[in-house]
Amino acid sequence: xxxxxxxxxxxxxxxxxxxxxxxxxxxxxxxxxxxxxxxx
Numbered sequence: 001x002x003x004x005x006x007x008x009x010x011x012x013x014x015x016x017x018x019x020x021x022x023x024x025x026x027x028x029x030x031x032x033x034x035x036x037x038x039x040x
Contacts, residue, residue: 011038018034
């Protein structure tokens with residue numbers, strides 16, 4: 001997946017954009033998952 005190749009900042013920015021643009025639970029979970037992926 002493309003997400004794994006993104007730098008940490010890009011992942012967090014993407015996660016924030018997803019959470020802001022589509023604030024339903026599924027997208028929030030996805031954004032949180034991306035953020036957690038970036039931290040590990």
